[in-house]
Amino acid sequence: MDLPIPFRTFGAGIKKIETMYPAELVQPMRDDLSSAGFEELFTAEAVEEAIKQEGTVLVVVNSVCGCAAANARPAAKLSLHNDKTPDRLITVFAGVDREAVDAARNLMVPFPPSSPSMGLFKDGELVHMIERHHIEGRPAEMIAENLVMAFNEFC
Secondary structure (H helix, E strand, O other), X not given: OOOOOOEEEEOOOEEEEOXXXXXXXXXXXXXXXXXXXOEEOOOHHHHHHHHOOOOEEEEXXXXXXXXXXXXXXXXXXXXXXXXXXXXXXXXXXXXXXXXXXXXXHHOOOOOOOOOOEEEEEEOOEEEEEEOHHHHOOXXXXXXXXXXXXXXXXXX
16 A cells, blocks of 8 residues: 555554655745755754864754744844854754754754754854744744844854
């Protein structure tokens, strides 16, 4: 029996979810950040390599939720109008890019996993974190201002 993606059949008809969301659903949400210059990463190795580079890296853990659409993605894009910005912009997608998201979240410890979220790294060290509870219910402009303050300090 053919199952729609993201399901596959294993052994005795056991189904395993590979991703939580179909690619066609998340593509516009991916494009929202990639069109602003964020590089999409899909593997743990790519995430670790990007974050551990010399310089600054903004990591956005993207999500399908409303606060990502209304607050997080617009804030991330708005923050880039500042004079000082990170050397590199990367994004991973929660519920889709499991390996990449897990790698990013492991580097964001001691903060618990949340999406959306944003972490600013400098020379491989986490220097600023915005968790979901800092995003929900706050306007994009306020979140962008928070990011800009971090960019001015660390970039």
